[in-house]
Amino acid sequence: MGFPHNPHARETVLLSQYFGDPEARSYKGWVKRGGYxxxxxxxxxxxxxxxxxxxxxxxxxxxxxxxxxxxxxxxxPKEKDKKKPHYLCVNADESEPGTFKDREIMRWTPHALLEGTLITMHAIQADVAYIYIRGEFTEPFAVMEQALAEATAAKALGTFKIYLHKGAGAYICGEETALMSSIEGKRGNPRIKPPFPAAFGVFGMPTTINNVETLAVVPHIITHGAAWHKAMSLSSPKSTGTKLFSVCGHIQKPGNYEVTMGFPLKDLVYELAGGMRPGRTLKACIPGGSSVPILNREETERCLLDYEGCVAEGTLLGSGGVIVFDDSADMVYQIMRLARFYAHESCAQCTQCREGTAWTTKILERVLAGQGKMQDLDLLLDLAENMTGKTICVLSDSCAAPVVSGIKKFRGEFEDYIAGRRRAMVA
Ligand SMILES: Cc1cc2nc3c(=O)[nH]c(=O)nc-3n(C[C@H](O)[C@H](O)[C@H](O)COP(=O)(O)O)c2cc1C
Structure with a gap:
């Protein structure tokens, strides 16, 4: 497959090279580009x-x-130990606020995902794969359906079976065990691990689950080799290859940008994505989708976009959804909106999550309404502590992360509301 190949280039284009090229969507067009x-x-x-x-x-x-x-x-289970059918689940639920890269892979290069899926099925000896596509992704679903029909007609699937499954419309269905429950026709509730999916996955059978972007890069690795992929790294040897970052918020050029792991976040924000609107300055940034701690301006300008670089600044790379806030942003309001999202999306199985996300939202709404007390900030931190590392899945941790980092880095804005120095513009 042809692409500008320079392993040390800051912007190497593997996954997004055919975004916007309608011909690459067809089986014929994909084969012409070296596909399969x-x-x-x-x-x-x-x-x-x-x-x-x-x-x-x-x-x-x-x-x-x-x-x-x-x-x-x-x-x-290894080939020789295979006693039960093996499954592959492809996570195309993509509901993390600020993340919209899997959608583009499916819209423009559906065969990259199908090819990666088939290679993975061979590697794990899966008989069947389910591609679980977010229910609201009408166009990507139609494109995938067409691509699957064409690949099937061209006999590219061999004996492998791939089914497309429409997501059930809940954020929690992107959590791997909830996704499997949903495929089984049940409510998308996460399950306790262990047992892990490789031992007891969908329909109780050995299952592997991977994200769309993870699988779409696999054909490139097979073609060019492990060493080639490993060499693509600008910072940590533990983070290799390229990554698609979805950039949104207060930014001139929102969109998806593919860069080599270790790329500076400030270059993504200020250069590739065009920087702030005229007259505005950067205030904060969430680099990995809404579930990770918020960075202030200094941290954003220091952060390197790979797993280790994000941890060094106290956050996570997550799904690569970069949400940018300029100096017009009301951080108290923004954090309340995030908490409200998690409260709405909690599956409510775990008390810490069900009660924690709901009370976090209520307290933040109270602060915004000018009825907060200074003790509320400690109460929010105490709640967050009880919501972290104590539940079946990490949805409640995800609600706590922006609250804790937000209070730590923008405490003055919370205190302004509580002291009556500031009033909410929106509710
Ligand atoms: C609440 C919640 C929502 C998630 N949503 C998604 C999602 O939409 N897409 C996704 O690929 N992974 C999502 N994940 C992560 C999956 O559980 C899982 O780690 C991932 O599909 C594994 O694939 P990977 O190893 O290729 O990253 C979510 C996790 C949680 C806790």
Whole structure:
């Protein structure tokens, strides 16, 4: 597959090179661009050898947690121990606020995802794959449907079966075990782990789950090799390859930008995405989708966009949804809106999450209404403490992260509301 190849380039275009090229959507157009060659190459290799290449490449999951992809595949029962059907779930639920990159992969390069899915199915010996696509993604679903029909007609699937499944319309359905419950026709509630999906996944069978972006890059790794992918890194050797960042908020050129891991966040914000609106300055940034701690201006200008670089600034790379706030942003209001989202999306199984997200929202609404007390800030931090690391999934941790970092970095704005020095413009 042809693309400008310079492993050390700051902007290497692997996943987004055909965004906007309608011909790349068709099976014929994809094959013309070198598509499905990697699949043939992988099918000629033993499954474990394919897994080894991906493991060696340093690829880590792009869905949020950054778990090493090849290592995850090794958790599946080995070929000789295969006694039950194996499944692959493709997480295309993409509901994380600020994240819209999987949508573009499916809209423009549906065959990249299908090819990555088929290679992964071979590696983990899966018989069936479910691509779980966010219910609201009407156009990406139609594009994927057409691509699957064309690939099936061209016999690219061999004996593998791929089904497209419409998401159930809840953020929590993107959590891996909730997604599996949803595929099974149940309410999308997360399940306690262990057992992990590789032992007991969808329909109780060994299952691997990966994000769309994770799988779409796999054909490139097979074609060009592990060392090539591993060399693509501007900072930490533990973060390799490219990453798509969705940039939104108070920014001149919102959109998806693909850069090499370790790219400076400030260059993404000020250069590629065009910087602030005229007369405005940067106030804050959430680099990894709404679930990660907020960075202030100084941290944003220091942060390197890879797993380690984000941790060094006290945040996470997450899903790569970069939300930018300029100096006009009311951080108390913004944090309340995030909390309200998590309260609305909590599946309500765990008390800490059900009560914690709801009370966090109520207290923040009270502060915004000018009825807060100074003790409310400690109460919010205390609630956040009880919402972190104590539930089945990390939805409640995700609600706590922006609250804790927001109070720490923008405490003055909260105090202004409580002391009556500021009034909310919106409710
Ligand atoms: C509340 C919640 C929502 C999530 N939503 C998504 C999602 O929309 N898409 C996604 O790929 N991962 C999502 N994840 C992460 C998945 O649970 C899982 O880690 C991911 O699909 C694994 O794929 P990867 O290893 O390729 O990143 C979510 C996690 C949580 C806790």
């Amino acid at each position: 060659e990697a699949l043939q190459q992988a099918l000629a290799m033993p499954p474990a050898a394919v897994t080894d290449v991906v493991k060696e490449s340093g690829l880590r999951g792009r869905g949020g947690a950054g778990f090493p992809t090849g290592l995850k595949w090794t958790f599946m």
